Amino acid sequence: xxxxxxxxxxxxxxxxxxxxxxxxxxxxxxxxxxxxxxxxxxxxxxxxxxxxxxxxxxxxxxxxxxxxxxxxxxxxxxxxxxxxxxxxxxxxxxxxxxxxxxxxxxxxxxxxxxxxxxxxxxxxxxxxxxxxxxxxxxxxxxxxxxxxxxxxxxxxxxxxxxxxxxxxxxxxxxxxxxxxxxxxxxxxxxxxxxxxxxxxxxxxxxxxxxxxxxxxxxxxxxxxxxxxxxxxxxxxxxxxxxxxxxxxxxxxx
Amino acid sequence: xxxxxxxxxxxxxxxxxxxxxxxxxxxxxxxxxxxxxxxxxxxxxxxxxxxxxxxxxxxxxxxxxxxxxxxxxxxxxxxxxxxxxxxxxxxxxxxxxxxxxxxxxxxxxxxxxxxxxxxxxxxxxxxxxxxxxxxxxxxxxxxxxxxxxxxxxxxxxxxxxxxxxxxxxxxxxxxxxxxxxxxxxxxxxxxxxxxxxxxxxxxxxxxxxxxxxxxxxxxxxxxxxxxxxxxxxxxxxxxxxxxxxxxxxxxxxxxxxxxxxxxxxxxxxxxxxxxxxxxxxxxxxxxxxxxxxxxxxxxxxxxxxxxxxxxxxxxxxxxxxxxxxxxxxxxxxxxxxxxxxxxxxxxxxxxxxxxxxxxxxxxxxxxxxxxxxxxxxxxxxxxxxxxxxxxxxxxxxxxxxxxxxxxxxxxxxxxxxx
Numbered sequence: 045x046x047x048x049x050x051x052x053x054x055x056x057x058x059x060x061x062x063x064x065x066x067x068x069x070x071x072x073x074x075x076x077x078x079x080x081x082x083x084x085x086x087x088x089x090x091x092x093x094x095x096x097x098x099x100x101x102x103x104x105x106x107x108x109x110x111x112x113x114x115x116x117x118x119x120x121x122x123x124x125x126x127x128x129x130x131x132x133x134x135x136x137x138x139x140x141x142x143x144x145x146x147x148x149x150x151x152x153x154x155x156x157x158x159x160x161x162x163x164x165x166x167x168x169x170x171x172x173x174x175x176x177x178x179x180x181x182x183x184x185x186x187x188x189x190x191x192x193x194x195x196x197x198x199x200x201x202x203x204x205x206x207x208x209x210x211x212x213x214x215x216x217x218x219x220x221x222x223x224x225x226x227x228x229x230x231x232x233x234x235x236x237x238x239x240x241x242x243x244x245x246x247x248x249x250x251x252x253x254x255x256x257x258x259x260x261x262x263x264x265x266x267x268x269x270x271x272x273x274x275x276x277x278x279x280x281x282x283x284x285x286x287x288x289x290x291x292x293x294x295x296x297x
Numbered sequence: 298x299x300x301x302x303x304x305x306x307x308x309x310x311x312x313x314x315x316x317x318x319x320x321x322x323x324x325x326x327x328x329x330x331x332x333x334x335x336x337x338x339x340x341x342x343x344x345x346x347x348x349x350x351x352x353x354x355x356x357x358x359x360x361x362x363x364x365x366x367x368x369x370x371x372x373x374x375x376x377x378x379x380x381x382x383x384x385x386x387x388x389x390x391x392x393x394x395x396x397x398x399x400x401x402x403x404x405x406x407x408x409x410x411x412x413x414x415x416x417x418x419x420x421x422x423x424x425x426x427x428x429x430x431x432x433x434x435x436x437x438x439x440x441x442x443x444x445x446x447x448x449x450x451x452x453x454x455x456x457x458x459x460x461x462x463x464x465x466x467x468x469x470x471x472x473x474x475x476x477x478x479x480x481x482x483x484x485x486x487x488x489x490x491x492x493x494x495x496x497x498x499x500x501x502x503x504x505x506x507x508x509x510x511x512x513x514x515x516x517x518x519x520x521x522x523x524x525x526x527x528x529x530x531x532x533x534x535x536x537x538x539x540x541x542x543x544x545x546x547x548x549x550x551x552x553x554x555x556x557x558x559x560x561x562x563x564x565x566x567x568x569x570x571x572x573x574x575x576x577x578x579x580x581x582x583x584x585x586x587x588x589x590x591x592x593x594x595x596x597x598x599x600x601x602x603x604x605x606x607x608x609x610x611x612x613x614x615x616x617x618x619x620x621x622x623x624x625x626x627x628x629x630x631x632x633x634x635x636x637x638x639x640x641x642x643x644x645x646x647x648x649x650x651x652x653x654x655x656x657x658x659x660x661x662x663x664x665x666x667x668x669x670x671x672x673x674x675x676x677x678x679x680x681x682x683x684x685x686x687x688x689x690x691x692x693x694x695x696x697x698x699x700x701x702x703x704x705x706x707x708x709x710x711x712x713x714x715x
Contacts, residue, residue: 092668095660116667117676126668132661136683145679146669153670185683186665202669 045070045241046210051102052266053090060086062266063102068210071238075252075277076245078263079285084245085129087263088212092126093119106210121153123209127199127216134186139198142186143168147205171204174234176227193224200231211235212243217251229254249281264288299331299344302427304352309430314407315399318415322429325420332423341603341635342574346517346543347489354431354461358382363453364483368696371449371479372396374436378455378488379462381434393444394476399435399465410437413467417495418523419578422547425521428463428491435465438478442471442499449477449505449694454492456484456516466494470502470530477505477694480522485514485541492520498530500554506534507697512541513571521547526586528554535692536563537701539708540571540600548577552586552614562688563592566681566705567600567632568712574603579621581614581647588619593685597712599631607639608649615646623653626684628677628712678709 046068053061060083068074078084090097091104093116104111111119134142147167148158159167165182172179175197187195196216203211216228232242232255244255252260252274260276261268262285269288270276306326311319331348332339358377372390374383381398390396397406399414418425440446452466470476480494490512498504504524512518518541524532538546550559565573579588594602606621625634638651658680666676682689682705689705692698 094664115673116664117670117672120668120670128665132659132665134659134662134665134680134683136686137666137679142666142669142671142679145671145675146666149670149672149675206669 045072046104046106048104049102051090051104052100053086054098054100055086055096060266061090064263064267066261066268068241068243070241071236072259073236073242073244073255073257075257075260076243076263077247077260077277077280079288082263083266084263085214088126088214088245091119091212092116092124117149121150125203125206125208125211127196127203127211127213129215129218131187131195131199133188133190135188137186138182139184139186140165140168140182143202143205146202150206167205171201174204175201175231177201192219193221196220196224196228197231200228204231204235209239210241210243212245214245215247216244217246217248225251225254249277252277262288299348301347301350301352302326302331305427305431308352308354311430314411315414319430322415322420322426326423326426326430329423338421338576341601342543342545342572344543350489352461354379354463355458356380358457361455361457363455364481366696366700369449369451369694369700371451373451373453375453375455376434376462376464378458378460379434379464379490381436381464391446391448393441393474394446395437395439396450397437399432399437399467401437406437409439409469410467413469413495413497414465415495417497417525417549417551418493418521419549422521424491424519425493425547428465428493432463432465434463435467437467437469438476439469440471440474440476443473445475446477449479451479451481452494454480454482454484454490456486456488456490456512459487461489461491463491466492468494468496468504470496470498470504472499473501474499475503475505479507479509479697481509481511482518482520483511484516485512487515489517490520492518494522496522496524498524498526498532500528501530502527503531504533505693506532507694508534508536508546510536510538510544510546512544513539514541516541517543519543519545521549523547523549523551524559525551525553526557526559529556530554531557532559532561533693534559534561535688536561536575538563538565538573538575540565540567540573540602543572545574546576548575549580550578550588551580552583552588555583556585557583558586559588561588561590562691563590564685564688565592565594565602566708566712567594567596567602568708569598569600571600572603573600576605578607579609579619581608581610581617581619584613584615584617586614586617588621590621591688592623593625593688594623594634595626595628595681595684595712596632596634597628599629601633601635604634604636604653605639606637606651608641608651610642610644610647610649612643614644617644617647617649619647619649621651624684625653625655626681627655627657674710674713677713678706681709681712682706
């Protein structure tokens with residue numbers, strides 16, 4: 045599935061990822077926690093291929109394909125999905141039109157016929173219900189005027205429709221109340237099928253009560269400094285990142 | 298003096314019933330001469346492609362297929378290379394509507410035409426004066442008082458040869474009448490088309506107006522749509538412009554009565570090294586008028602867009618409400634946009650707003666679409682559409698809206714910066 049070896053990456057000539065290693069096998073859920081500024085969001089941007097995020101060393105493969113050689117849209121078509129912490133608003137582009145293009149781009153990749161408008165509408169309505177968004181959200185501009193929670197649910201709806209092989213959820217819990225958190229978690233859990241893998245980036249153990257991780261990693265200063273099972277997240281919740289040393293403990297406070 | 302203008306002046310024929318206007322125009326052309334390079338109204342639009350051109354017109358042309366707009370079911374009137382090729386007497390014209398050539402010999406119709414010809418279009422437009430002087434092929438459309446015409450009338454200017462074409466449309470929508478009129482221009486030959494239209498919109502009348510200025514390539518299009526609004530009349534106008542070697546449109550909306558309401562949306566989409574220049578002038582001469590103008594442009598590659606939007610509120614035009622907004626999207630570092638809103642207000646109790654912006658494609662939006670597997674070119678088309686979506690949604694005529702979507706998609710793919 046996903047294999048990251050000794051990854052180094054920088055933004056505006058500032059090194060953020062400094063030798064990161066991670067192996068994710070099919071069906072696994074990995075949680076990544078860590079103090080602010082550790083490089084959690086950067087990892088998602090680097091893997092997705094965002095402009096301005098330069099990889100200087102190391103490798104990242106998804107299902108055997110070298111991600112780093114691919115354009116952003118090619119990585120997505122290979123099955124990489126990034127749920128954003130702050131999804132962008134795109135007025136004038138309807139959510140429906142956007143998702144239809146997106147779903148059909150994936151279908152084309154897999155040699156399938158594009159969905160007709162009616163076929164897509166049926167699927168979209170189901171996904172919309174599943175994340176408990178009113179159907180008129182399909183007609184609105186992409187994320188336009190959505191609340192924070194609605195944006196997160198819209199991300200999960202896209203994930204459900206696109207059926208990726210690896211999902212990276214970047215703080216999909218931030219800014220959510222308990223009910224919205226439950227909806228997001230249910231959406232994710234409904235997509236766990238033993239094949240699809242997840243990387244859940246979060247600050248708080250809370251989300252992991254709903255989405256049970258197989259592994260928990262602590263990311264600090266651009267690399268994974270500690271890995272364990274779900275209990276590691278509970279330790280962090282209890283004692284913070286003090287074990288990383290004074291600097292990090294204060295950074296998080 | 299330019300060779301072209303000298304030939305135009307030499308070719309002038311001013312001996313028909315329109316002679317008073319034609320003579321005045323000819324005199325002004327002689328007096329004004331060719332605009333100096335720094336002339337404000339041509340500052341960003343050099344006239345070099347016309348200056349040394351041969352002023353050559355044709356008197357005969359064959360009919361050609363016109364761009365099809367599905368389900369529009371319009372009455373199509375076709376000019377090819379400036380020659381009216383539609384047989385007007387074969388048209389099925391609804392009751393209460395008159396469609397005739399400007400050369401109609403009927404005295405009453407000549408009187409109707411004379412009341413509008415050269416009376417709505419301001420005399421400051423050089424090429425408007427040329428058109429006044431030279432135009433032989435023109436159409437008069439009259440709608441009788443109180444008559445509501447549902448069938449749209451479409452006037453098509455098609456350039457098929459490297460010649461000059463001068464066409465004119467004169468429209469009189471009488472008291473309380475309603476009509477839909479579309480001006481549609483296409484062609485990519487080394488032609489010069491001056492297509493001017495004048496609309497007299499009487500008390501309580503309504504005009505639904507479209508202008509598709511879609512000349513491209515080597516074509517030179519210089520034209521105008523000019524409106525005079527009387528008491529409580531309303532105008533809803535949509536303009537779609539492409540660029541070419543030289544494209545210039547002037548729109549004048551003159552509030553000559555009280556409580557008139559004008560809405561104008563303009564979209565211009567430029568590719569390669571094209572030029573498109575839109576000059577709009579709103580004159581509020583009477584109180585209680587409203588105007589809302591939204592112009593949005595997308596400029597690709599090394600194209601240049603010029604927008605000059607003027608609102609002039611006269612001293613008596615109290616309680617005027619006028620808004621003008623121009624937004625531009627620049628797709629490439631080599632593209633140029635010159636935008637200039639102008640406000641001139643002499644009344645003290647008015648609400649007036651204007652603004653102009655130039656932006657680039659939002660990197661975060663593009664990235665977001667790409668992360669969902671959408672190709673770069675398709676993502677750019679979607680973002681371009683997003684930019685003009687509101688104006689497309691405003692198009693009231695459904696067949697036109699349905700037609701515009703794929704047409705503009707095609708245009709966007711030409712505008713892609715490779």
